[in-house]
Amino acid sequence: MGSPRRTTVIAYRETNLIRSRRASTRAAILQAARQRIAAGGYQAAQMQIVAADAGVATGTIYRHFPSKAELFATVFQRVAGQEVDAVAAAAGGPDSAAIRLQRVAETFIQRALAAPRLAYALLAEPVDPLVEAERLVFRRTYAAILADLVDDGIRQAAFPPQSPDLSATALVGLLAETLVGPLSPQAADPPALPVNEFTQEIVALCLRAVSARSHP
Missing domain, CATH: 1.10.10 (Arc Repressor Mutant, subunit A)
Known part of the structure; x- marks a missing residue:
């Protein structure tokens, strides 16, 4: 026994x-x-x-x-977490806010273009509300990283006074929306610009968005 x-x-x-x-x-x-x-x-x-x-x-x-939506939401969380970690790493370091913002934009774009179908699923593909809720968290997390970066730029006098949260939200929208077309599986035509030029155009837009002075 x-x-x-x-x-x-x-x-x-x-x-x-x-x-x-x-x-x-x-x-x-x-x-x-x-x-x-x-x-x-x-x-x-x-x-x-x-x-x-x-x-x-x-x-x-x-x-x-419990459901397909739960499975997809969990996959989304994991993939999004990896992307957020990559962007957070790009946003760090002792460089100026402008250089770090450039690095963040380049990281976001290059990772998306390297895995276009997955990136489209993260950014724009129609999904169940449960996955859409995760997408909102994903975008807000990106915005929080960018808001800290914009705030640093304001304190360094590299960027003019502005709302870091509002600017960061706009930057997330800019990055996502400029990529939706090239990433879409329905896109019949190749991007109008070579990848490097396309990337630099978007980076320049991001920098102008937070650096330009208001006009009276």
């Missing part, structure tokens, strides 16, 4: 093993969904296809995510 202590240890190990398997399955589902979205948008990430890619039954997905 096993001792109570031995039985407890075995049960504990089994629980850890179950948790590890659940975490592994969840991670496989999220990775499969991410890859499908990156390749063809949310429409391409049908649950049966995601399940097959992850090597699980379709019903298994619903044991980890």
Whole structure:
């Protein structure tokens, strides 16, 4: 007869093993969904296809995510978090606010153009309200990073007095809207400008937006 202590240890190990398997399955589902979205948008990430890619039954997905919207929202959170981290890193450092803003804009644009279908899913693809709520958080987080940067520029006298929050919100809109056309899967024509020139044009717009003085 096993001792109570031995039985407890075995049960504990089994629980850890179950948790590890659940975490592994969840991670496989999220990775499969991410890859499908990156390749063809949310429409391409049908649950049966995601399940097959992850090597699980379709019903298994619903044991980890109550709905497709919950799955997509979780994927969105993870991908958006990576993008925010990249922009936050670009916004940091001892350089002037103008140089850091240039770096942020370049990072945002280059990462989007490197993964256009995924970027379009983050920025503009029609989505379930649950995912749209995550998109709003995503944009607000970007705006908060940019607001701090604009505020630094004002304190350094590099930018004229302005509302950092309002300017940051406008910058997020500028970056997102100028990319929607080139990123759209319906775009039939290539961008009018080469990538480097396209990027520098948008960077220049961002700098002018926060640097220009008001005219009477």
